[in-house]
Amino acid sequence: xxxxxxxxxxxxxxxxxxxxxxxxxxxxxxxxxxxxxxxxxxxxxxxxxxxxxxxxxxxxxxxxxxxxxxxxxxxxxxxxxxxxxxxxxxxxxxxxxxxxxxxxxxxxxxxxxxxxxxxxxxxxxxxxxxxxxxxxxxxxxxxxxxxxxxxxxxxxxxxxxxxxxxxxxxxxxxxxxxxxxxxxxxxxxxxxxxxxxxxxxxxxxxxxxxxxxxxxxxxxxxxxxxxxxxxxxxxxxxxxxxxxxxxxxxxxxxxxxxxxxxxxxxxxxxxxxxxxxxxxxxxxxxxxxxxxxxxxxxxxxxxxxxxxxxxxxxxxxxxxxxxxxxxxxxxxxxxxxxxxxxxxxxxxxxxxxxxxxxxxxxxxxxxxxxxxxxxxxxxxxxxxxxxxxxxxxxxxxxxxxxxxxxxxxxxxxxxxxxxxxxxxxxxxxxxxxxxxxxxxxxxxxxxxxxxxxxxxxxxxxxxxxxxxxxxxxxxxxxxxxxxxxxxxxxxxxxxxxxxxxxxxxxxxxxxxxxxxxxx
Numbered sequence: 001x002x003x004x005x006x007x008x009x010x011x012x013x014x015x016x017x018x019x020x021x022x023x024x025x026x027x028x029x030x031x032x033x034x035x036x037x038x039x040x041x042x043x044x045x046x047x048x049x050x051x052x053x054x055x056x057x058x059x060x061x062x063x064x065x066x067x068x069x070x071x072x073x074x075x076x077x078x079x080x081x082x083x084x085x086x087x088x089x090x091x092x093x094x095x096x097x098x099x100x101x102x103x104x105x106x107x108x109x110x111x112x113x114x115x116x117x118x119x120x121x122x123x124x125x126x127x128x129x130x131x132x133x134x135x136x137x138x139x140x141x142x143x144x145x146x147x148x149x150x151x152x153x154x155x156x157x158x159x160x161x162x163x164x165x166x167x168x169x170x171x172x173x174x175x176x177x178x179x180x181x182x183x184x185x186x187x188x189x190x191x192x193x194x195x196x197x198x199x200x201x202x203x204x205x206x207x208x209x210x211x212x213x214x215x216x217x218x219x220x221x222x223x224x225x226x227x228x229x230x231x232x233x234x235x236x237x238x239x240x241x242x243x244x245x246x247x248x249x250x251x252x253x254x255x256x257x258x259x260x261x262x263x264x265x266x267x268x269x270x271x272x273x274x275x276x277x278x279x280x281x282x283x284x285x286x287x288x289x290x291x292x293x294x295x296x297x298x299x300x301x302x303x304x305x306x307x308x309x310x311x312x313x314x315x316x317x318x319x320x321x322x323x324x325x326x327x328x329x330x331x332x333x334x335x336x337x338x339x340x341x342x343x344x345x346x347x348x349x350x351x352x353x354x355x356x357x358x359x360x361x362x363x364x365x366x367x368x369x370x371x372x373x374x375x376x377x378x379x380x381x382x383x384x385x386x387x388x389x390x391x392x393x394x395x396x397x398x399x400x401x402x403x404x405x406x407x408x409x410x411x412x413x414x415x416x417x418x419x420x421x422x423x424x425x426x427x428x429x430x431x432x433x434x435x436x437x438x439x440x441x442x443x444x445x446x447x448x449x450x451x452x453x454x455x456x457x458x459x460x461x462x463x464x465x466x467x468x469x470x471x472x473x474x475x476x477x478x479x480x481x482x483x484x485x486x487x488x489x490x491x492x493x494x495x496x497x498x499x500x501x502x503x504x505x506x507x508x509x510x511x512x513x514x515x516x517x518x519x
Contacts, residue, residue, distance in 0.1 A: 036105055050112075083097075092125070096129040104136075107133055107136075181207060183198075183302055183306055187280065190295065195209070198278060198281075199231070199233075199279050200277055201278050230278075234278060242269070244296050245267045259283065262286035263285065263286055264283070264288065265281060268281075268303040282299070327375060330378050331345045331378075345377060346374070348374075352369055354505075369450040369454070371418075372421075373453075375419075375426055376429050380402075406439055425454050428451035455490060475505045
C-alpha cells in the first residue's frame with residue numbers, strides 16, 4: 001500500500017511567487033494544488049468557495065475528489081499531459097502533468113464552473129496552469145543553477161584556503177622535506193585518504209603521509225614495491241600526456257595487498273620547468289564516492305605548487321653551492337696569509353658545530369654558526385702579512401690593525417642576506433664575557449650565542465695548533481687554559497660544553513691537526 005499523502009509547504013515556489021499564484025487563483029475562483037513528482041506530497045495554494053462548501057456539506061464527495069487527484073498525480077505514465085473532467089459536484093477539474101514525466105510537478109485546478117460542450121473555461125484554466133508550471137520549471141532550474149554555483153564557490157573556497165595554508169611552506173626553499181610532508185598531509189585530508197605519497201624521479205626519493213595506521217612496506221622490504229608502483233604511474237602519465245590518472249586496485253594488486261583492501265588511486269603529475277619530475281598519489285578505500293572534477297582540479301593545483309617548490313629548491317641548491325664555493329675561496333685566501341695557521345678556519349668550524357649541536361641550537365642558529373665559524377677571520381684578507389706572520393709581540397699600532405679584522409669581516413659579509421646572521425658572529429667573536437672585548441664591548445648574554453661559541457672554538461684551536469714560536473698543546477691542556485678564563489673571557493656554559501666534548505676532541509685531535517705544518 002502506498003503511504004498517505006502529506007500536505008505541507010513545498011520548495012517548488014519562492015514565497016513571492018506563491019503569493020502571486022494564490023491571488024491569481026482567488027481571482028479565477030478556483031482551487032489549486034501542486035504535487036511534487038511521484039505524488040508523495042501536495043501543497044494546496046488555494047481552496048475556492050465551491051470546494052469549501054463541498055468540504056463542509058459533502059465531506060465524502062470531497063474525499064472522493066481528493067482520492068481522484070491522488071490517483072492522477074501518482075500515475076507513473078500519464079496518458080496525456082493535460083486532462084479536464086467534471087468533478088462529482090458537477091464543476092470542473094483540470095490536471096496538467098509535467099512534460100518530462102515524473103520529474104516534474106503535477107498541477108490541479110478544480111472547483112471552477114463550466115458547462116458541457118463549452119471548452120472555453122477549460123482552456124482558460126489550462127493556460128493558467130501552464131503559466132504556473134513555467135514558473136515552477138524556471139524556479140527549479142534557478143535553484144539547480146544556484147546549487148551548482150554554491151558548490152563551485154565552496155570548491156573554489158576550499159582550493160584557495162588550501163593553497164593559502166601551504167603557501168607559507170612552499171616559500172621555504174631550504175626545507176623541501178618539511179614542505180612536502182605538509183602538502184601531502186593537506187592532500188590526504190582533501191581526499192579523505194588512508195595514504196598519500198610523493199615520488200621524485202631524479203634524485204629518486206619517496207615521502208609518505210598516512211593516517212593513524214602506517215601502511216605495510218613503507219620501510220624495509222616492501223619499499224621497492226611502492227617505488228615500482230610510483231614509477232609505473234609516472235611513466236603512464238608521461239606516456240599518455242596526462243596530468244591526472246585514476247585507477248582501481250583490486251585485492252590482488254601488490255599495493256592493495258599492502259593496504260589490505262581494495263583501493264582507489266589518483267595520481268597527478270608533478271612538473272618543474274616543463275618536465276615531469278615525479279608523481280603525487282592518493283590512495284583511499286574503494287567504493288567511496290568517485291574522485292570528482294573539483295577534487296582533481298584541487299590536487300592538480302597542489303601538484304603545481306609542489307613543482308614550483310622543486311624549482312625553488314633547485315635554485316636554492318645552486319645558490320648554496322655557489323656560496324659554498326665562494327666561501328671556500330675566501331677560506332683558502334685566509335689560510336694562504338699564514339702557512340702555520342693553514343686549516344684553522346675549518347678546525348674552528350668543526351669544533352663550533354660540535355659545540356652548537358651539543359648545546360641544542362636551533363637550525364637557523366646552527367646555519368649561522370656554520371658560516372660564521374668558517375669565515376670568522378675573513379677580515380684578515382688584505383692585512384699585511386708581515387704583521388700576521390710576525391714571530392714576536394706586536395706593537396700597539398699593529399695590535400690596533402689586527403683588532404680591525406672582526407669589523408672588516410662584518411663589512412664584507414653583512415650585505416649578503418644568507419650571511420647576515422653569520423656576519424654578527426664574525427664581528428663579535430672577540431667580545432669577552434666580562435665586557436672587556438672588542439669591537440663593541442658587549443658583555444654576557446648580550447653577545448650572540450654563535451659569537452660566544454666561535455670565541456671558545458677559536459681559542460681552543462689556537463692553543464692546540466703549532467706556531468712558529470711554540471709547539472701546540474694537548475686538548476686537555478687547552479681545556480685547562482680555557483677553563484681558567486670561564487666567566488671572564490668566555491661564556492661558562494660554552495666552556496662546560498667543551499669539557500663534555502673533551503674525550504671526543506682528545507681522541508681525534510690528530511685528525512683535526514692533520515696536514516698542519518710542523519706536526
